[in-house]
Amino acid sequence: MTTLTLGKALNTGLRKAMEDDPKVVLMGEDIGKLGGVFRITDGLQKDFGEARVVDTPLAEAGILGTAVGLAMRGYRPVVEIQFDGFVFPAYNQIVTQVAKIHARSRGRLPMPITIRIPFGGGIGAVEHHSESPEAYFAHTTGLKVVAVSNPSDAYWMLQQAIASPDPVVFFEPKRRYWDKAEVDLEATPPPLFSSRVVRAGDDVTLLAYGPMVKTALQAAEAAAEEGRSLEVIDLRTLSPLDLGPVEESVRRTGRCVVVHEAQTNLGLGAEIAARVTETCFHSLEAPVLRVGGYDVTYPPSKLEEEYLPDLDRVLHVVDRSMEF
Amino acid sequence: MTTLTLGKALNTGLRKAMEDDPKVVLMGEDIGKLGGVFRITDGLQKDFGEARVVDTPLAEAGILGTAVGLAMRGYRPVVEIQFDGFVFPAYNQIVTQVAKIHARSRGRLPMPITIRIPFGGGIGAVEHHSESPEAYFAHTTGLKVVAVSNPSDAYWMLQQAIASPDPVVFFEPKRRYWDKAEVDLEATPPPLFSSRVVRAGDDVTLLAYGPMVKTALQAAEAAAEEGRSLEVIDLRTLSPLDLGPVEESVRRTGRCVVVHEAQTNLGLGAEIAARVTETCFHSLEAPVLRVGGYDVTYPPSKLEEEYLPDLDRVLHVVDRSMEF
Amino acid sequence: MTALGEMVDPVPGAGAPHLPAQPDLVQLLTPEGERVEHPDYAIDVTDDELLSLYRDLALVRRWDVEATALQRQGELGIWASLLGQEAAQIGAGRALGAQDMAFPTYREHGVAWARGVDPLHVISLFRGNDLGGWDPLATKFNLYTVVIGAQCLHATGYAMGIQRDSGTAGGDGAAIAFLGDGATSQGEVNEAMIWAATFDAPVVFFCQNNQYAISVPIERQSKVPLFRRAAGFGFPGVRVDGNDVLAVLAVTRAALARAREGSGPTFIEAFTYRMGAHTTSDDPTRYRLADELEEWKLRDPIARLKAHLSRSGKADADFFASVEAEGDELAVRIRKGTLEMPDPAGTEMFDHVYAEQTDEIAAQRAEFLAYQEGFAS
């Protein structure tokens, strides 16, 4: 057992992946000499050299497009997008190439590319630095999408994503980079594409991922004090979804609330609501409810606390669920 | 009354918009001399000149980015994306600029840009020519998104979209370009952001938009022969959604099925299911069900008929809804 | 200020591009079939090579004509003809070594041919049977890329992989990206050149300037000759007569050699003309004059080599007849193969989305099968 921040766990996981497989190549803006603006790649260029940790020109399409070529040549590129809001110049390469080449080639050209994206708000930043674009990727066939919430998952899931033969968009909860927890570096991790019950409960099933898992757990804590029992599930994988544990839970609780920072409209909560309602229709005592960002432009940072779901807003919606 | 194909109705609508407002400027690849690969802009460059109908360099980000600048200078750019699958090079400009500039400037910089996108499959084309990317835009705060299904809406909604002070992504059902209908050029059209009941019914509420409205109507016809009454609603607007008529209907029918060509996962059907379930929870006798494209890469054209929802698949899901 | 030079590009719409008057154009075979020398691009070709180049040119044209006919008869969804661009493609394709990897657009049937890709594998894509049927790694010919320009970054990344594999700059083999004149306006294409320059990547950008991007003439993409673009990024650009298979071969060979030896990228502008429509869906009479095509016919890439071979006595009537016979056989094989091509199974679409199948798609596949069986019964 080692105590690691989430950021350091990612760094350690990257290091391990690079040691395990010489074909792993890291690419991104400022990831080499600087070690990344969040220092997630700190020290890696020094130890693995410039050929394996590449400070790229300032062009996200370039990063993803060359990653495709490297993948065709047998490499496993792990690319860093500096902030969530800067992935869009690469969107064409991701959606029309990375996501499609396996199908286009009928499996002859696997695309084992990991796209690391620090996401979410709450760090007081300027425009484009606080967004939650995961639904854009989850809606894209051919990509797999995961989000980590804690140091242990950060360490393991990153290695699993890199080892995956498919392209994985890997969301890191930037405002939790400094959160610490024990990480068992010898453990056998759960499968990458699985969700997990992180707190058992009976009254309402609460789903979250990434930065909102902590918020959901806090909400469950607070609810418990008022005698209400929330089961919290960390989705971990956003595409494919692993709704088995969710359905099992909802069949017991009859109520389900999904939390995410992303705009509510067509966010992950929409898909989950649609599926869970279909599979658990006769068990539901209330509609699946969503607590998400408002459907507005991400506001200036002085307003982000009012924009982002927090413990109170979660409990408020849990209350609404109970009222049905 | 005039009989027009959907494509000709768009062309006529564009001409009218250009006559009405000298600030309307058309931009796109091959829209001038050629009149567009679907001839939607046929004859317009000849009549309005090269300054107002611009054959652009081959660069979609360039088209959208310069449209932003033109809008700042007081123009109303109407841009054509040649095919759905080619909008992604422009995605950064659309998502981070077009959609955000109004909010960024607190209303000082309106972005009256219309982005025309021929969408959907069924025309036997090669890769990237048959996609349904509407959810990517509907999930993007700051954009408005509509889809037309018939010549009359094509004529009116295009003019309304161009007149809108907000950016509108305007989806055209390319496989219906050749469908003909009567268009009343003197009518008072319904508001742009409104849905519409196109066939009344009692048993199941069937929602569709764009090319699938025709399919839904055919399904309703076929169902009627078997004594089942489907109410068909043409959504017309995908963001904002206009669910008033839908809820009114679902409260009567207790059942709702959404049809679209787009991949089902996180498609428009997901959001509609989530919302309708929330607002009509106690009226629903079955979960809102979806008939969409499979969650696979858009297949080669020999398989598209099996991929796309058709009359039979719609009826199959209507049956499933009735079985709940 | 940087002087821009005085050279003005010929305007295709305004009459004939005056190739011989272009001072920068590399040419080894005149339109009349006369062999000329170029100080930078000496080439040593045996007579056999010349004959086999001719054979390639003639056969890919025959393939192309047959595919167009098949499309007209409803057997293909669409066809993108290479008519007029045979020399550019065969010249480039034949310059490639076994270790080199090619990244085509959707029109490089000539390069496919030179790489040994079965024409039927190309045909099946345009028929709508698959999204790319050949083995891109075995043939060293990537799948066709329809999104304009996207492949240029792939080629550059692949070239960066070559560098890493060999441990030395350049390494063994090079990558070659094909692109059109229209593609040069895409941001990604320019990024590819920037990356290639920065990393000295062993990649060649081979641009077929066929004067049009569908209906849009080259002047809308660039007011100066395209090959000049490269210097702005810090690497050499060269304009070659794209209808001269020898010149293309020589220029591409030199660029590939330069790349392989670690000296970085080269941009080649093959100045040519799309003699047919953009695709079978296109109607070029809407945007260009018949005269222009007539002018270009005088520079036909195949006629030019034929004239050279005949006049120099390197080939006789028997040779040309034998190539024609071979073309006939090829056409028959293509037609027969197309008509006999089995339709893909519906389940195909579920089977290659991921390397590791998801439960979700597996479930949809099962649902699909059950639904299909419902109809069968």
Add this chain to the structure above:
Amino acid sequence: MTALGEMVDPVPGAGAPHLPAQPDLVQLLTPEGERVEHPDYAIDVTDDELLSLYRDLALVRRWDVEATALQRQGELGIWASLLGQEAAQIGAGRALGAQDMAFPTYREHGVAWARGVDPLHVISLFRGNDLGGWDPLATKFNLYTVVIGAQCLHATGYAMGIQRDSGTAGGDGAAIAFLGDGATSQGEVNEAMIWAATFDAPVVFFCQNNQYAISVPIERQSKVPLFRRAAGFGFPGVRVDGNDVLAVLAVTRAALARAREGSGPTFIEAFTYRMGAHTTSDDPTRYRLADELEEWKLRDPIARLKAHLSRSGKADADFFASVEAEGDELAVRIRKGTLEMPDPAGTEMFDHVYAEQTDEIAAQRAEFLAYQEGFAS
């Protein structure tokens, strides 16, 4: 092949950029403050103009220093310092005419100043109060654009609008896009140049090559001087000493005049140095040597003009004292204004998403208010 020329860029990390040794660099004032002439860029400035240029340089530096302090004290979320780039920005900003429209990145506080934007409006953005508080149309200074390079296409489009408004190429006014050295690698930036060239748009691309994109040195973006890029697209590029406010003024004026008269775009590379951190979140000691900064201090843009003014007797101690006093006042005003800035209302976020509010957002706004009231009660 196109010759690439022999000039090699100075490598910032490897010691001092040898400005005087750059043959293409336009300079009118040496680092020592000596006035020199340039054959292409004569400039006629009155003494008053020189003094007012000095005042601008000094005041924006003072503003910048104060903002950095405010950030350190927790009053701003972040600050992007212009330290070292004052001459580039004031030179360009002062070159603008009333009809010209500027498209900044996030660092052009000097241009904002020259356009008359209230520093507090810039501060409020970095404080997190808004996403851009000034009136971009009234000030003819667009809002800051954080997505690297996106504004270059906006400027080009705006310039196309100018052309249409006047009915003649060039029309009245021009657009100017600011961009960094790093930004030159973005596809969109290259597209902007392609469009500008194609349409002869009245736009100037003003690139501050401050040697770094955060930690990444210029050599990663281009191995040849950036100003050369333009020739590849077919328009002139020029490299100016970015720490020489006179040279920048002269070069930018000439480029704007050229644009206005319908002769199309120009690319200006202002060769300068970011003397501070990338932003207050950055730690430049991780990627560059102290030596380098020391070298550049010798070329400080303000000291240079000060030396010139002093030595030539155009300004005396009183003048410099008065500017300093004015700076103190400005700093006080900025500090006071920042501390007194009211927080935005929560409902603000619902009010400007669209020009025509949607029912959906109106409903969320109402929900938000009800929820907030629930807490208040």
